[in-house]
Amino acid sequence: MMPLNGNEGIALYAQVREAIREQITSGKLKPGERLLPEEELAILMGASRMTVRRGILDLIDEGVLYRRRGVGTFIAHRHIDRHHNRLTGYFESAAEEGFVPRIEVLLREITGATLMVARALNLREDEPIVRVRTLRLADDQPLAVHDEHVSYRLYPDILDAGIETRQLWELLSERGDPVRRAVQRVEARLAEDEIARLLGVEEGAPILYKLRTVYSEDGRPVEFAICYNRGDRYSLTTTLTR
Amino acid sequence: MMPLNGNEGIALYAQVREAIREQITSGKLKPGERLLPEEELAILMGASRMTVRRGILDLIDEGVLYRRRGVGTFIAHRHIDRHHNRLTGYFESAAEEGFVPRIEVLLREITGATLMVARALNLREDEPIVRVRTLRLADDQPLAVHDEHVSYRLYPDILDAGIETRQLWELLSERGDPVRRAVQRVEARLAEDEIARLLGVEEGAPILYKLRTVYSEDGRPVEFAICYNRGDRYSLTTTLTR
DNA sequence: GAGTGGTCTAGACCACCCG
DNA sequence: GGGTGGTCTAGACCACTCG
Numbered sequence: 001m002m003p004l005n006g007n008e009g010i011a012l013y014a015q016v017r018e019a020i021r022e023q024i025t026s027g028k029l030k031p032g033e034r035l036l037p038e039e040e041l042a043i044l045m046g047a048s049r050m051t052v053r054r055g056i057l058d059l060i061d062e063g064v065l066y067r068r069r070g071v072g073t074f075i076a077h078r079h080i081d082r083h084h085n086r087l088t089g090y091f092e093s094a095a096e097e098g099f100v101p102r103i104e105v106l107l108r109e110i111t112g113a114t115l116m117v118a119r120a121l122n123l124r125e126d127e128p129i130v131r132v133r134t135l136r137l138a139d140d141q142p143l144a145v146h147d148e149h150v151s152y153r154l155y156p157d158i159l160d161a162g163i164e165t166r167q168l169w170e171l172l173s174e175r176g177d178p179v180r181r182a183v184q185r186v187e188a189r190l191a192e193d194e195i196a197r198l199l200g201v202e203e204g205a206p207i208l209y210k211l212r213t214v215y216s217e218d219g220r221p222v223e224f225a226i227c228y229n230r231g232d233r234y235s236l237t238t239t240l241t242r
Numbered sequence: 243m244m245p246l247n248g249n250e251g252i253a254l255y256a257q258v259r260e261a262i263r264e265q266i267t268s269g270k271l272k273p274g275e276r277l278l279p280e281e282e283l284a285i286l287m288g289a290s291r292m293t294v295r296r297g298i299l300d301l302i303d304e305g306v307l308y309r310r311r312g313v314g315t316f317i318a319h320r321h322i323d324r325h326h327n328r329l330t331g332y333f334e335s336a337a338e339e340g341f342v343p344r345i346e347v348l349l350r351e352i353t354g355a356t357l358m359v360a361r362a363l364n365l366r367e368d369e370p371i372v373r374v375r376t377l378r379l380a381d382d383q384p385l386a387v388h389d390e391h392v393s394y395r396l397y398p399d400i401l402d403a404g405i406e407t408r409q410l411w412e413l414l415s416e417r418g419d420p421v422r423r424a425v426q427r428v429e430a431r432l433a434e435d436e437i438a439r440l441l442g443v444e445e446g447a448p449i450l451y452k453l454r455t456v457y458s459e460d461g462r463p464v465e466f467a468i469c470y471n472r473g474d475r476y477s478l479t480t481t482l483t484r
Numbered sequence: 485g486a487g488t489g490g491t492c493t494a495g496a497c498c499a500c501c502c503g
Numbered sequence: 504g505g506g507t508g509g510t511c512t513a514g515a516c517c518a519c520t521c522g
Contacts, residue, residue, distance in 0.1 A: 037488060039489095054510090068519095071521080088484075184479070187478075188431065188473030190447075194367055202358070206429075206440070208428070218318055219305060239425050240424040242328065279508080291493090291495095292492070292493075296491090310501085314506090
């Protein structure tokens with residue numbers, strides 16, 4: 001472990017974190033081996049113990065390291081294990097997973113909130129909302145139908161903003177409501193007439209049905225989506241921690 | 243915000259965190275309002291700024307607070323928003339969600355790893371594994387069929403340990419491999435003959451199909467499960483963060 | 485008892501945002 | 504320019520684990 005070279009503009013704890021990560025990915029530190037104690041790392045890297053510690057804690061959070069009190073900090077096996085709980089847009093996901101994304105707008109309207117939508121968005125029933133129904137295609141094959149809802153009062157001009165090529169909440173971010181987290185629930189269902197037709201599957205084909213509420217930084221719900229995903233082409237991965 | 247009373251044995255930052263949380267849940271601090279600056283809180287609560295900060299950061303992680311650089315720390319709306327990414331056992335979940343859990347062991351055997359199992363557990367194909375198939379019931383209604391797999395070499399005596407009433411990985415924890423995280427993938431599928439019969443549904447009924455690999459603290463995969471969940475009774479909730 | 489991580493302090497300087 | 508959070512320091516004491 002060498003002293004850190006002066007990467008100016010990057011926080012020291014981040015440099016510590018990446019230096020340790022580099023030692024692992026380069027194979028100088030192997031799974032199961034013990035990391036040097038915080039104190040020694042601090043001296044070697046020319047940082048305070050608290051700073052080294054912060055870098056280490058980041059890596060523990062990622063599952064790259066683990067520690068046992070009174071014993072030491074160790075390199076975990078299988079640090080391939082990414083977090084799968086990042087909120088990403090359709091185009092981002094496509095870039096990561098390597099497919100060509102396309103979105104077709106099937107419907108856009110201003111209508112009254114159903115009870116389910118109203119509850120999710122913290123509105124009263126029948127309050128005006130913008131509803132956009134889109135078909136999402138991956139490599140030109142239908143993947144999902146989304147029904148997205150936002151409050152019309154909060155975002156009266158959202159329909160003019162190029163929904164064809166952007167995820168709705170990317171637009172919301174630019175309007176001063178940066179989305180920060182989402183809660184989604186999935187179920188298995190069967191395709192019914194219209195959804196089956198749109199997705200190009202038989203009626204009774206399996207559908208991963210997903211309800212997603214997206215919250216802005218300040219904790220307000222800003223978007224609610226009902227998603228019908230083709231069971232044969234769509235799966236969802238999650239990381240759980242104890 | 244009062245000075246902390248001497249709750250001995252509890253870390254000061256945790257007391258800070260809970261004191262702030264209490265101010266929010268009791269309504270003394272309302273959504274959208276600004277929290278006192280770190281410096282002032284430190285003085286009021288009789289702790290150092292770094293300690294107060296740590297408590298605040300915990301709450302930000304939970305989505306209870308949010309902050310803007312150079313501006314302040316604010317109380318988020320809707321702090322109902324729990325993290326849904328906690329790895330819990332069937333009996334824990336039942337206690338939280340309020341149903342009566344029951345597990346019936348359908349099959350237990352020592353067999354060779356299929357390719358899928360071997361890949362997940364980092365073994366070679368045909369290496370001996372313990373396989374346990376269980377039926378999980380909620381309020382005496384079938385909910386899911388699980389096929390759980392662990393390495394026979396690592397846990398030769400796992401079959402003697404009361405799988406009927408315990409989740410497999412709870413036993414693993416007691417054997418010195420505390421489970422720490424899991425990665426699971428879900429898809430929608432249709433029930434086929436045997437699974438349909440076991441779950442008490444028609445063939446072609448929707449099934450939430452889940453593959454779950456559970457990792458121990460040190461990052462080794464310790465358990466791999468294939469789960470068939472009844473689509474009409476089972477849903478899965480996840481929190482995503484940006 | 486020696487070594488480790490867990491907590492905590494009382495400062496400090498900086499970057500950012502606002503009026 | 505004044506207030507905020509973001510980073511960083513150089514110590515300190517404690518709790519836990521292990522031989």
